[in-house]
Amino acid sequence: MATKIDNDIHVTLEDQKKINLFARKNGRLNELRADVEEAKKRLQNIEDASDDLELLDDEETIGYKIGEVFIDHSLTHTQELLEQDKKNVEEEITGLKESIADVESLLKNLKVQLYAKFGDNINLEE
Amino acid sequence: MTAEVSKHLGIPEAVFVTDVDSFMKEMGTTDAESLLRKLEENYQKYKMMEITLLQKKKRLQHQIPELKSTLDIVKHLHEKKTGTEKSNFLLSAALYAKAEIPPTEEVFLWLGANVMLSYSTSEALDLLSQNNKSATKNLTSIKSDLEYLRDQITTTEVTMARLYNWNVKKRRTTAS
Numbered sequence: 094m095a096t097k098i099d100n101d102i103h104v105t106l107e108d109q110k111k112i113n114l115f116a117r118k119n120g121r122l123n124e125l126r127a128d129v130e131e132a133k134k135r136l137q138n139i140e141d142a143s144d145d146l147e148l149l150d151d152e153e154t155i156g157y158k159i160g161e162v163f164i165d166h167s168l169t170h171t172q173e174l175l176e177q178d179k180k181n182v183e184e185e186i187t188g189l190k191e192s193i194a195d196v197e198s199l200l201k202n203l204k205v206q207l208y209a210k211f212g213d214n215i216n217l218e219e
Numbered sequence: 220m221t222a223e224v225s226k227h228l229g230i231p232e233a234v235f236v237t238d239v240d241s242f243m244k245e246m247g248t249t250d251a252e253s254l255l256r257k258l259e260e261n262y263q264k265y266k267m268m269e270i271t272l273l274q275k276k277k278r279l280q281h282q283i284p285e286l287k288s289t290l291d292i293v294k295h296l297h298e299k300k301t302g303t304e305k306s307n308f309l310l311s312a313a314l315y316a317k318a319e320i321p322p323t324e325e326v327f328l329w330l331g332a333n334v335m336l337s338y339s340t341s342e343a344l345d346l347l348s349q350n351n352k353s354a355t356k357n358l359t360s361i362k363s364d365l366e367y368l369r370d371q372i373t374t375t376e377v378t379m380a381r382l383y384n385w386n387v388k389k390r391r392t393t394a395s
Contacts, residue, residue, distance in 0.1 A: 106235050109235050109374060116369060116370075116373040121366075159291050160288045160289055160293075161292065161308070163308070165305040
């Protein structure tokens with residue numbers, strides 16, 4: 094984030110706090126977005142695995158990774174485990190998306206306030 | 220700069236300058252450049268602390284999934300009371316060997332420094348959950364320290380920009 098403030102406009106502590114909050118939440122937003130991308134990738138992996146399992150015979154045993162070890166499971170049990178994983182990741186993504194929406198609206202609000210006061214003298218980058 | 224010791228690892232708070240003119244008077248100097256250098260110095264210090272904290276954060280973010288995965292397998296062993304478990308385990312990087320795991324009540328945890336201790340599965344679960352909890356707690360506190368540091372960095376950035384502009388303006392007035 095770049096800030097350039099002309100001296101003609103008086104910067105109050107209040108303004109400084111808003112600028113700080115903006116910078117902080119902006120960093121948080123980038124983090125959250127990265128987290129969502131990462132979670133989406135995990136979800137994709139789980140879905141790919143589920144799709145591939147569909148092609149297998151019911152009698153096959155599948156090595157499902159618990160910790161660092163692949164433990165043999167029946168096909169149906171593996172599918173159940175994957176389903177559970179999928180649910181967890183989906184919940185995680187929903188939570189992250191909610192946080193993103195919250196931070197975004199906060200940033201938008203701060204932007205309006207800061208631009209109203211400083212106009213072109215401040216540059217709030219994402 | 221007054222150093223106010225805060226709860227955030229004693230990182231000094233960046234002082235907000237309300238009015239540059241009176242701030243300069245207070246500092247008893249008209250030399251904005253030396254003050255700028257001082258601020259720059261503080262700024263670099265903050266940046267150094269940020270790098271250290273970011274490294275700590277990265278280490279924890281790596282450690283937590285590891286703990287979770289150990290916790291998962293111990294939980295699995297703890298719950299499995301009957302029947303042999305057929306498994307493929309990691310023998311070496313990208314090499315897996317087949318193993319049958321009979322029900323067990325005992326696991327060995329690597330404590331570091333070439334020490335391994337045997338634990339009952341329930342004790343191991345307790346210990347790992349405890350470690351996991353404290354790692355998560357540390358991560359949260361590091362995140363909050365980083366946010367605090369971010370604030371000090373931003374404040375210093377803004378102060379430097381304002382002081383710089385103030386100086387430019389002053390020189391322009393003196394020149395004309």
